[in-house]
Amino acid sequence: xxxxxxxxxxxxxxxxxxxxxxxxxxxxxxxxxxxxxxxxxxxxxxxxxxxxxxxxxxxxxxxxxxxxxxxxxxxxxxxxxxxxxxxxxxxxxxxxxxxxxxxxxxxxxxxxxxxxxxxxxxxxxxxxxxxxxxxxxxxxxxxxxxxxxxxxxxxxxxxxxxxxxxxxxxxxxxxxxxxxxxxxxxxxxxxxxxxxxxxxxxxxxxxxxxxxxxxxxxxxxxxxxxxxxxxxxxxxxxxxxxxxxxxxxxxxxxxxxxxxxxxxxxxxxxxxxxxxxxxxxxxxxxxxxxxxxxxxxxxxxxxxxxxxxxxxxxxxxxxxxxxxxxxxxxxxxxxxxxxxxxxxxxxxxxxxxxxxxxxxxxxxxxxxxxxxxxxxxxxxxxxxxxxxxxxxxxxxxxxxxxxxxxxxxxxxxxxxxxxxxxxxxxxxxxxxxxxxxxxxxxxxxxxxxxxxxxxxxxxxxxx
Amino acid sequence: xxxxxxxxxxxxxxxxxxxxxxxxxxxxxxxxxxxxxxxxxxxxxxxxxxxxxxxxxxxxxxxxxxxxxxxxxxxxxxxxxxxxxxxxxxxxxxxxxxxxxxxxxxxxxxxxxxxxxxxxxxxxxxxxxxxxxxxxxxxxxxxxxxxxxxxxxxxxxxxxxxxxxxxxxxxxxxxxxxxxxxxxxxxxxxxxxxxxxxxxxxxxxxxxxxxxxxxxxxxxxxxxxxxxxxxxxxxxxxxxxxxxxxxxxxxxxxxxxxxxxxxxxxxxxxxxxxxxxxxxxxxxxxxxxxxxxxxxxxxxxxxxxxxxxxxxxxxxxxxxxxxxxxxxxxxxxxxxxxxxxxxxxxxxxxxxxxxxxxxxxxxxxxxxxxxxxxxxxxxxxxxxxxxxxxxxxxxxxxxxxxxxxxxxxxxxxxxxxxxxxxxxxxxxxxxxxxxxxxxx
Numbered sequence: 001x002x003x004x005x006x007x008x009x010x011x012x013x014x015x016x017x018x019x020x021x022x023x024x025x026x027x028x029x030x031x032x033x034x035x036x037x038x039x040x041x042x043x044x045x046x047x048x049x050x051x052x053x054x055x056x057x058x059x060x061x062x063x064x065x066x067x068x069x070x071x072x073x074x075x076x077x078x079x080x081x082x083x084x085x086x087x088x089x090x091x092x093x094x095x096x097x098x099x100x101x102x103x104x105x106x107x108x109x110x111x112x113x114x115x116x117x118x119x120x121x122x123x124x125x126x127x128x129x130x131x132x133x134x135x136x137x138x139x140x141x142x143x144x145x146x147x148x149x150x151x152x153x154x155x156x157x158x159x160x161x162x163x164x165x166x167x168x169x170x171x172x173x174x175x176x177x178x179x180x181x182x183x184x185x186x187x188x189x190x191x192x193x194x195x196x197x198x199x200x201x202x203x204x205x206x207x208x209x210x211x212x213x214x215x216x217x218x219x220x221x222x223x224x225x226x227x228x229x230x231x232x233x234x235x236x237x238x239x240x241x242x243x244x245x246x247x248x249x250x251x252x253x254x255x256x257x258x259x260x261x262x263x264x265x266x267x268x269x270x271x272x273x274x275x276x277x278x279x280x281x282x283x284x285x286x287x288x289x290x291x292x293x294x295x296x297x298x299x300x301x302x303x304x305x306x307x308x309x310x311x312x313x314x315x316x317x318x319x320x321x322x323x324x325x326x327x328x329x330x331x332x333x334x335x336x337x338x339x340x341x342x343x344x345x346x347x348x349x350x351x352x353x354x355x356x357x358x359x360x361x362x363x364x365x366x367x368x369x370x371x372x373x374x375x376x377x378x379x380x381x382x383x384x385x386x387x388x389x390x391x392x393x394x395x396x397x398x399x400x401x402x403x404x405x406x407x408x409x410x411x412x413x414x415x416x417x418x419x420x421x422x423x424x425x426x427x428x429x430x431x432x433x434x435x436x437x438x439x440x441x442x443x444x445x446x447x448x449x450x451x452x453x454x455x456x457x458x459x460x461x462x463x
Numbered sequence: 464x465x466x467x468x469x470x471x472x473x474x475x476x477x478x479x480x481x482x483x484x485x486x487x488x489x490x491x492x493x494x495x496x497x498x499x500x501x502x503x504x505x506x507x508x509x510x511x512x513x514x515x516x517x518x519x520x521x522x523x524x525x526x527x528x529x530x531x532x533x534x535x536x537x538x539x540x541x542x543x544x545x546x547x548x549x550x551x552x553x554x555x556x557x558x559x560x561x562x563x564x565x566x567x568x569x570x571x572x573x574x575x576x577x578x579x580x581x582x583x584x585x586x587x588x589x590x591x592x593x594x595x596x597x598x599x600x601x602x603x604x605x606x607x608x609x610x611x612x613x614x615x616x617x618x619x620x621x622x623x624x625x626x627x628x629x630x631x632x633x634x635x636x637x638x639x640x641x642x643x644x645x646x647x648x649x650x651x652x653x654x655x656x657x658x659x660x661x662x663x664x665x666x667x668x669x670x671x672x673x674x675x676x677x678x679x680x681x682x683x684x685x686x687x688x689x690x691x692x693x694x695x696x697x698x699x700x701x702x703x704x705x706x707x708x709x710x711x712x713x714x715x716x717x718x719x720x721x722x723x724x725x726x727x728x729x730x731x732x733x734x735x736x737x738x739x740x741x742x743x744x745x746x747x748x749x750x751x752x753x754x755x756x757x758x759x760x761x762x763x764x765x766x767x768x769x770x771x772x773x774x775x776x777x778x779x780x781x782x783x784x785x786x787x788x789x790x791x792x793x794x795x796x797x798x799x800x801x802x803x804x805x806x807x808x809x810x811x812x813x814x815x816x817x818x819x820x821x822x823x824x825x826x827x828x829x830x831x832x833x834x835x836x837x838x839x840x841x842x843x844x845x846x847x848x849x850x851x852x853x854x855x856x857x858x859x860x861x862x863x864x865x866x867x868x869x870x871x872x873x874x875x876x877x878x879x880x881x882x883x884x885x886x887x888x889x890x891x892x893x894x895x896x897x898x899x900x901x902x903x
Contacts, residue, residue: 043795044548047529051512065509068531085507120551143719179837188837229688229902262607340512377832383642383651386861388829388844410833410842410863460842460863460902
């Protein structure tokens with residue numbers, strides 16, 4: 001993507017004022033987005049994101065500069081601009097020679113059909129088929145919007161430790177939004193599919209099943225009643241239900257919060273933070289999963305990290321800069337939306353590991369409560385531990401049986417409290433893809449879990 | 464290539480390739496930032512990025528392509544892709560470019576006080592912000608972030624019909640995020656300032672605002688579940704305004720996603736509610752002479768005394784509705800300028816005394832996930848204070864607030880006189896809603 005000699009010179013220039021580490025990040029991403037509304041193509045947007053970010057450390061200080069004017073003079077100027085933030089007491093220009101060596105990388109995420117190898121007409125065909133199939137489910141479906149996205153992201157990370165590593169990350173996603181209407185009442189539902197894959201992701205797609213799952217959510221919501229409020233047991237279903245762990249625990253285990261001592265899970269390694277039946281993992285190596293990659297955006301190989309084992313906090317997610325303040329090894333979690341962001345510790349594919357209970361046992365043993373079948377996202381304050389997240393499709397549980405659908409439920413709680421209250425973990429692990437927003441931008445992540453039960457959680461509803 | 468030379472070359476290439484209708488948009492942002500933690504600079508950034516976007520129109524359909532690297536090769540790429548995309552769009556709506564022949568008003572947007580800023584030692588400012596926060600109250604547990612940022616954004620818009628516009632905006636801000644503890648509870652608070660005038664450079668005021676608020680939160684209790692009269696502080700109501708913006712977007716109305724369809728001229732909210740979009744507000748953070756499609760901006764009341772006056776249109780949706788463009792276009796979306804609730808006459812204190820017993824909501828959380836525009840149902844995490852016997856009482860630990868946006872708009876009892884833009888383009892005074900369901 002850039003000439004090795006040029007990158008070596010840029011790194012040397014970056015270290016001129018006494019920095020102890022310098023990094024060059026180059027990104028060239030081709031992306032395409034197509035929107036199909038009411039069966040017709042409404043918008044097509046495509047383009048190239050291309051830029052360079054230069055980062056320098058000195059102790060616990062980091063400086064960053066980015067540019068997308070990619071020529072030798074401007075790159076050296078940008079490196080020196082970043083370096084000027086470091087005060088060199090010797091006032092003598094330091095000479096730093098950086099020798100870059102290729103890092104051999106085994107590609108764990110094979111792509112069969114890259115976006116540019118597939119005609120746009122074929123992508124449009126897919127959108128129209130999914131749209132038509134959704135309308136066909138039921139005459140009450142009156143608006144279907146389908147979005148398609150693909151992105152081929154080529155990155156190069158080179159640093160003053162001599163690392164030169166490149167990766168190509170190809171992702172695609174299909175996102176459906178459906179509205180059902182009966183009389184004056186209308187309800188909407190969303191459904192998606194994504195992966196670190198090329199167009200082959202859709203070869204295995206059962207379009208009718210996808211349409212059915214999406215449409216039925218909207219149709220069921222037409223019959224939903226107001227959700228009761230108050231504290232109650234909540235059964236959270238597998239797949240995207242894992243957003244509870246992502247919000248209630250994951251973010252507070254990122255060095256972003258922990259390194260500054262501003263997390264509820266600060267200094268808790270080796271201590272019990274969850275009930276004994278909870279074990280959780282962040283794994284960036286799962287082949288072709290939406291949140292995976294061969295390397296993170298700091299050039300480190302991604303890893304599988306056991307975050308919690310049988311309730312005991314085992315590991316944090318640590319990026320390179322966070323590792324300096326924490327005095328721990330970085331574990332392949334430095335991620336960023338693009339070159340305009342400084343990377344920081346982020347999740348990849350994060351999930352609660354399967355337990356022993358079956359789904360039926362969990363429901364049957366719940367006398368009264370809420371079944372949160374699908375979730376729609378949330379947020380957390382990592383310093384206080386307060387989190388919130390929304391239930392997209394929920395049901396009342398009465399005497400061990402799933403009853404009426406309910407609408408508009410919000411779950412709130414505190415991290416430190418909620419993990420201790422997980423009293424059943426199912427054996428039906430499933431993963432689902434989503435986007436996660438934090439200080440280094442919006443990035444693809446997988447959330448997941450088997451069905452779990454929380455013995456008591458605050459449910460906010462309209463009743 | 465130098466940016467203006469690239470634009471000229473792109474313009475010429477489109478003409479040479481006999482492209483009938485096209486529009487070129489250039490944007491550039493230059494920013495710097497500084498962060499201090501434990502009296503040391505921990506982060507410093509210098510950034511510069513640009514983007515060129517080409518729109519090509521073919522039989523009323525616009526195809527789009529963009530790039531960031533302005534190398535000559537990308538000229539052919541942009542033209543090829545934008546053209547190809549325009550041919551693949553098959554929706555029934557017809558799109559347009561604007562010819563730039565309308566009248567543009569001279570506007571005076573927000574500009575930071577550059578002279579004072581130039582003399583300001585930003586490192587010392589942030590160090591002092593951190594140090595004084597710790598000194599002002601021993602319950603301050605951690606000053607998590609202090610930051611300073613400054614920059615400018617520039618845009619150029621030109622098209623084959625003769626449109627030729629340019630604009631530049633500047634900004635500067637400081638930010639503090641801290642936590643306090645009494646040994647058991649931990650609470651956080653943040654405070655931002657935009658350096659509009661000399662007063663905004665007052666470290667002591669920033670510290671006092673953040674520290675007073677966070678320490679108050681330590682005297683906290685849980686709310687009992689039920690329906691309460693709620694007073695939204697302006698900053699919290701700004702989130703409701705963003706939801707309201709979605710309801711009045713012509714596109715959402717035309718796609719049957721908003722229940723404001725066929726409601727023009729009808730009552731959609733309490734008669735105390737007037738919502739304005741004012742592009743000409745002097746010193747406003749959203750002030751601007753033209754919209755994202757190059758149309759002259761316009762002052763408008765969206766809702767007047769509870770009655771819906773207009774939707775927000777771009778060129779495409781205005782044509783579809785046989786309406787005049789409202790100057791809110793932004794490609795396929797719409798934008799607003801200074802979008803606010805017109806203030807009433809009563810002070811916040813008067814409203815609190817009239818409510819007697821209820822809840823003040825000062826922040827809403829999880830906005831991105833807890834709202835469904837189609838049904839209007841919402842359920843958010845919230846925080847605030849109780850109102851007891853007409854006075855502000857204890858802080859309330861996070862609770863949920865649930866309701867429906869359409870009902871909420873109808874149930875507004877009064878709006879205060881304390882309009883607050885919170886250094887942004889959305890503004891609201893305190894807003895009293897008769898009843899909402901709160902739960903803990």
